[in-house]
Ligand code: TMP
């Protein structure tokens with residue numbers, strides 16, 4: 121029987137370097153002979169993912185509560201696949217997870233209660249490690265591609281950053297981006 125894989129989550133604002141760091145971690149694990157796979161949320165390839173993608177590219181509009189629940193449903197769609205992989209000894213490197221779900225919705229400051237925002241995430245797999253790329257929105261706003269999607273404005277990213285900080289606990293590890301973890 122193989123040892124269970126680890127669930128490693130990378131969080132951060134848009135354009136904070138998550139995708140690059142995920143690839144670095146994956147490469148480093150594979151180089152050490154640790155079987156690992158990358159999972160990315162939102163998974164834009166599923167039915168909920170298609171609608172989420174339209175919303176993010178501003179070609180569909182949805183109430184804040186609906187998009188919040190869709191992001192969560194998008195994670196639920198992959199829950200059993202993730203559990204099977206972990207049980208089979210595969211470590212998962214996950215680009216965004218429930219923390220993004222809660223932080224981005226809470227940053228809208230439209231009265232959605234924090235407990236309400238967290239509740240659809242209950243029952244999803246618990247990460248073994250959360251890495252937060254703590255890159256200031258003032259830096260990310262200068263990055264190539266910033267501004268292409270719905271949430272990519274300086275003001276909103278600053279609100280998201282503060283919400284992420286609200287969600288952190290002492291199990292989180294911080295990284296300042298741009299270098300290998
Ligand atoms: P991406 O930039 O990593 O592709 O993520 C797409 C956007 O969706 C990004 O602005 C963060 C946002 N998001 C949420 O609002 N809720 C979520 O649950 C997730 C996973 C992402």
Ligand code: MG
Pocket residue numbers: 134135269
């Ligand atoms: Mg983005």
